[in-house]
Amino acid sequence: METLFTVLLILHIAAGTISLIAGPVSMVNRKGGKQHRLTGKIFFYAMMLVSGTAVTMAALPNHHSPFLLIIGVFSAYLVISGYRVLNLKGLAKGRKPPLQDWGISLVMAAFAAYFVFAGFTGGSFDSSSIISIVFGSIALLLVAKDVRKYTKAPTDKNFWLYDHITRMIAGNIAAFTAFLVVNNTILPPVVAWLGPTVTGTAVISFFITKYKLKARKEKATGEVVAGKTGSN
Template identity: 80%
Template sequence: METLFTVLLILHITAGTISLISGPVSMANRKGGKQHRFTGKVFFYAMMLVSVTAVSMAVLPNHHSSFLLIIGIFSAYLVSSGYRVLYLKDLTKGQKPQQLDWLISLTMAAFAAYFVYSGLTGSTSSSFGNSNVISVVFGSIALLLVAKDIRKYTQAPADMNFWLYDHIARMVAGNIAAFTAFLVVNNAVLPPVVAWLGPTVIGSAVISFFITKYKLKARKSTNTEELVTPI
């Protein structure tokens, strides 16, 4: 069992390192370009391996960790839903989500409810700070994101660029998860709550910046088209 844990840990650290590098590089690359797509896929697969190994280690006997379970499940949901939305661009035109999309969202909903319940009842265990507060916070964020998923699956989004904004938000959030895990594990200075939630605060500002940028760009493009369209 210890050998299995060691192998999983090595894979986890390796994949985590790759994701910490490829994530920011992908964000810096021109959106939609060849390099962005390549580094984005590297980040996606690295994060999925991070998640799988995290969850696997979290459920091993004598190694149970609510920290790994929360980060593992939440990270897998963020990057998988952020990747899948690229194939759901036509929801505005009546496209229906596939069973895989529902499975991703509903699985996250179940775990998110568990995280919130565990945090509120004080049953979350971790050596990394106030895990009950963290469990409630991340579980609540996940429930809000799942609610957004269900809304766009059942009601056609009004904005044709919804998929771009969702993709940006979920993938940057995946980066947040990677940096949160790195900071929490290696933190020796910051208060635990700051280490846990600091990347979320900073990352949320990054998400807001990029989404606002592309919304303004889309609005400018629309206005330009209106000006040149014959009456």
């Protein structure tokens, strides 16, 4: 059993290192470009290996770890839903999502509810309880957003882009959080856990604002051109 744990740990560290490099590189590459797609796929598969090994290690006897379980499950949900949304552009036209997307969201909802419940009923309201509640609550909010777009057609045709940005950067946040928590020897635990979330949220806001302004500008330009054409 210890040999299995060691192998899983080596794979986990290797995949985590790759994700820490590929994630930021993908972010700065031109969205939709060849390099962005390549580094994005590398990041996706690396994070899937990170998540899979984390959950497996957390389930092994004598190695139970709420930290690994929370990060593993949440990371998997973020990158899978962030990748899947690229295939859900048709929701804005009234199309229905495949059952697998419902399944992904419902599984995350169950784990998120457990994280929140465990945080409030853990006996001592310490940093681990706060972390469990915060991550569980964030996951529930994202699942609620999933359900909303699955049941009601999004009014913004670029919803998929904003969701993709949010989920994939959140996956980066999870990777950096895990790195900090494991290697941190200076910062308070809560800062190590939530610091990347605060920083990453600002990055998400930056990119979403950037692309919303770009879309608004393109729409305004199109309306001006249409107006000039109609007046001729």
